Amino acid sequence: xxxxxxxxxxxTPGDQVLALVFSVLAGLFxxxxxxxxxxxxPFFAIGKIFAGSFGSIYGFKETVTKAIPLILIGxxxxxxxxxxxxxIGAEGQLLMGAIFGTWVGLxxxxxxxxxxxxxxMFLAGFIGGAIWGLIPAFFKIxxxxxxxxxxxxxxxxxxxxxxxxIVGPWKGKTKFGFPYTDDLPASAILALIPGSRIHYFTLGxxxxxxxxxxxxxxxxxxxxxxxxxxxxxxxxRYAGIDFFKTTLIIMAISGGVxxxxxxxxxxxxxxxxxxxxxxxxxxxxTAIIVAWLAKLNPFFVIIAGIFFAGILVxxxxxxxxxxxxxxxxxxxxxxxxxxxxxxDYFLKHKIRIDFHVRPRTIKHET
Amino acid sequence: MRIIFRMxxxxxxxxxxxxxxxxxxxxxxxxFIYVGPVxxxxxSHAHDMGRKFAESKxxxxxxxxxESVGEADSARIIDRFIQEQKCDVVxxxxxxxxxxxxxxxxxxxxxxxxxxxxxxQSENVGTYFADLYQMYYLNGLMAGAMTKSDKIGYVAAFPIxxxxxxxxxxxxxxxxxxxxxxxxxxxxxxxxxxxxxKEAAESLIASGxxxxxxxxxxxxxxxxxxxxxxxxxxxxxxxxxSPMQPYGVDSVVSGQLVDWGVMYVKILQSLHDGxxxxxxxxxxxxxxxxxxxxxxxxxxNPKFAAELKAxxxxxxxFGEISAYDLVVKRYEQMKKDTDVFEPFEGxxxxxxxxxxxxxxxxxxxxxxxxxxxxxxxxxxSIPK
Numbered sequence: 001x002x003x004x005x006x007x008x009x010x011x012t013p014g015d016q017v018l019a020l021v022f023s024v025l026a027g028l029f030x031x032x033x034x035x036x037x038x039x040x041x042p043f044f045a046i047g048k049i050f051a052g053s054f055g056s057i058y059g060f061k062e063t064v065t066k067a068i069p070l071i072l073i074g075x076x077x078x079x080x081x082x083x084x085x086x087x088i089g090a091e092g093q094l095l096m097g098a099i100f101g102t103w104v105g106l107x108x109x110x111x112x113x114x115x116x117x118x119x120x121m122f123l124a125g126f127i128g129g130a131i132w133g134l135i136p137a138f139f140k141i142x143x144x145x146x147x148x149x150x151x152x153x154x155x156x157x158x159x160x161x162x163x164x165x166i167v168g169p170w171k172g173k174t175k176f177g178f179p180y181t182d183d184l185p186a187s188a189i190l191a192l193i194p195g196s197r198i199h200y201f202t203l204g205x206x207x208x209x210x211x212x213x214x215x216x217x218x219x220x221x222x223x224x225x226x227x228x229x230x231x232x233x234x235x236x237r238y239a240g241i242d243f244f245k246t247t248l249i250i251m252a253i254s255g256g257v258x259x260x261x262x263x264x265x266x267x268x269x270x271x272x273x274x275x276x277x278x279x280x281x282x283x284x285x286t287a288i289i290v291a292w293l294a295k296l297n298p299f300f301v302i303i304a305g306i307f308f309a310g311i312l313v314x315x316x317x318x319x320x321x322x323x324x325x326x327x328x329x330x331x332x333x334x335x336x337x338x339x340x341x342x343x344d345y346f347l348k349h350k351i352r353i354d355f356h357v358r359p360r361t362i363k364h365e366t
Numbered sequence: 367m368r369i370i371f372r373m374x375x376x377x378x379x380x381x382x383x384x385x386x387x388x389x390x391x392x393x394x395x396x397x398f399i400y401v402g403p404v405x406x407x408x409x410s411h412a413h414d415m416g417r418k419f420a421e422s423k424x425x426x427x428x429x430x431x432x433e434s435v436g437e438a439d440s441a442r443i444i445d446r447f448i449q450e451q452k453c454d455v456v457x458x459x460x461x462x463x464x465x466x467x468x469x470x471x472x473x474x475x476x477x478x479x480x481x482x483x484x485x486x487q488s489e490n491v492g493t494y495f496a497d498l499y500q501m502y503y504l505n506g507l508m509a510g511a512m513t514k515s516d517k518i519g520y521v522a523a524f525p526i527x528x529x530x531x532x533x534x535x536x537x538x539x540x541x542x543x544x545x546x547x548x549x550x551x552x553x554x555x556x557x558x559x560x561x562x563x564k565e566a567a568e569s570l571i572a573s574g575x576x577x578x579x580x581x582x583x584x585x586x587x588x589x590x591x592x593x594x595x596x597x598x599x600x601x602x603x604x605x606x607x608s609p610m611q612p613y614g615v616d617s618v619v620s621g622q623l624v625d626w627g628v629m630y631v632k633i634l635q636s637l638h639d640g641x642x643x644x645x646x647x648x649x650x651x652x653x654x655x656x657x658x659x660x661x662x663x664x665x666x667n668p669k670f671a672a673e674l675k676a677x678x679x680x681x682x683x684f685g686e687i688s689a690y691d692l693v694v695k696r697y698e699q700m701k702k703d704t705d706v707f708e709p710f711e712g713x714x715x716x717x718x719x720x721x722x723x724x725x726x727x728x729x730x731x732x733x734x735x736x737x738x739x740x741x742x743x744x745x746x747s748i749p750k
Contacts, residue, residue, distance in 0.1 A: 058449045062442050163555060167525070167749055178461070178526055179555075197441065270438060275555075278437040278462070316446055319432050326403060326434035 006350045023343025027336040052317025053310035061196035066309035069261035071206045073287035074301040076257035084230040089151030090258040091284025092158035093129040097259020098266045100128025102273050105188035114187040125263030126256040133255020141244045159276040181273040190268040199268025214298040289337045394454050397447035398431040401460035402558040408583025408607045413459045416626025437462035444470045487644040494647035496655035499535040500700045501622035503709035505604045506539020511677040511689035512602045513577045516547040519570030521580035525749050534741045535709050541743050543679040549744045560586035579604040591617035611660035619670045621660035651700040715742045
């Protein structure tokens, strides 16, 4: 028996859908086995997750709340991944956006009305995230430093900077010694849809970003360059595409929209800076799966973002009603990502197993 | 049209029946929100033991819980407990949940909320806490008597008043028996961080400490102490929050234990009876909420009892007495009432030389809740 791996020459949209459906189903199957190991009926548990996030008004409102940062970051990652720039640093870019935006809100907020201060905070958030995205982009182009490592490490640097600020110079006077900044002034706080925690300004911004980035990727010369760099870098170089400039713009956008997510979370939900894991709950990493599930298409990011937000929110439900440990949701997400990436591999490669390879030794016997 | 009427009639019947049913049973449903995993063997574990104890004692009680809830997510979980699980009362067991708990009180005026370790109360939001500073003082007495290097380490979670109070109480205990010993503190900025706690413990040992106490929700520091003790370098440790002695049979001298069970039973009973008030519940040794020991069996690990009995200390109150007997006597005093003996009795200086509590005066509850200075045998300064 012999196994050969061949590149698939033609990939139709039908193949893509098939690969996606098949990998999600295979992932759910393995997740089901994990539930079985806990002694829980997998259909019941998976049903419970989706009932907990989409099955009630309460759950759905929370799902939309969680989807806001996932959509923003996911669409930014989609554009970076399209150019084969593996940005694993959205978590740090989100935090940097939160830091920049909060600074503006805390310092200028008391003197400015909401229609002025809120756009300024989001602009600052974009700049913060963009700076944090540009640094590894610069290092990659100038010194060929692997961006997977550098963007990942930049997350930790940013988290430490945030801790330094809240423990040190930015520690709030009204927070009883706790390492939090003071609350943002009233004008710098985003309104919520009544009866929910959906900060609709950020939600609107997320949908607008999706629309703009979709147009940029598919309808502009720059978008063509991005796709060309990702799909055929040799040809792109031949065509005279400026790698340096394009990569910098890509990462400014990718980091900047993650920065939007960061300041959106602070101005919409938390109202002050605290520890990195309270500000973000790992959105920068979950959004990687969102971008993959969306096949790097901005519009699909909306669906994938809501889907994963649903898994996060539904995770509470299975914890409360089935008594499963909190780590179940992380296992769920991780397993699904592994299968999505595997699905991608099988989409691009064909595996041929030859069962009837004639053993050469037979000849000697005859 | 007739169908709609019929459906309405059926609905009405169901509602009425449900109303009759709920009026008959006097069940109470309580939701518990934990900041760490219940398997942490520290804070969240202790609360979960309390929840289980209350459920076993109170036949009308039903509970649900959720673990590892980040501070940012508590509002969502409270909503789920009230709206979906129909809880009557929600216990939020981390300081960081305070603001969301108070907001939930406004949002759901006919429900009750109990926030652990906070200081904001309202009509339907109460606070409760079992404080261990007395136990830390007793641990300090033992640490001061046991240390050979006169360098004692403390692995600490966050620089907030609760921790500072505990470190200070520990240091005051040490000072009472061993004025030469100094306390060295390492901050790890995590309630649950076994890796960071291990690193901090190793660094304290490397810098010469032979005795360690800590505030972190796992037995990580104890495991480091046990590891060194097995290899021949005796490290004394003090267990925190849960009975961690089994993790360090050759290292754990004593520790602080908490019994949230008695407190949860009392709170839930008062809610059930309708006698609940929003007053802050601050329980200490006298209420049996704070307990001395690294296990519920002994106040001191039998392995180290002889050593403590041999160590003599001079005290004004009891004359010359063994460290062991001093611990027992002080513990008895604390169990009687807070008035009998108070670790924070002046003169107490901070480590920059300022007199903080005058001779003969005692720290008030307010002082203790906001304390933010190191007493004079602690090295360094609180991160600002």
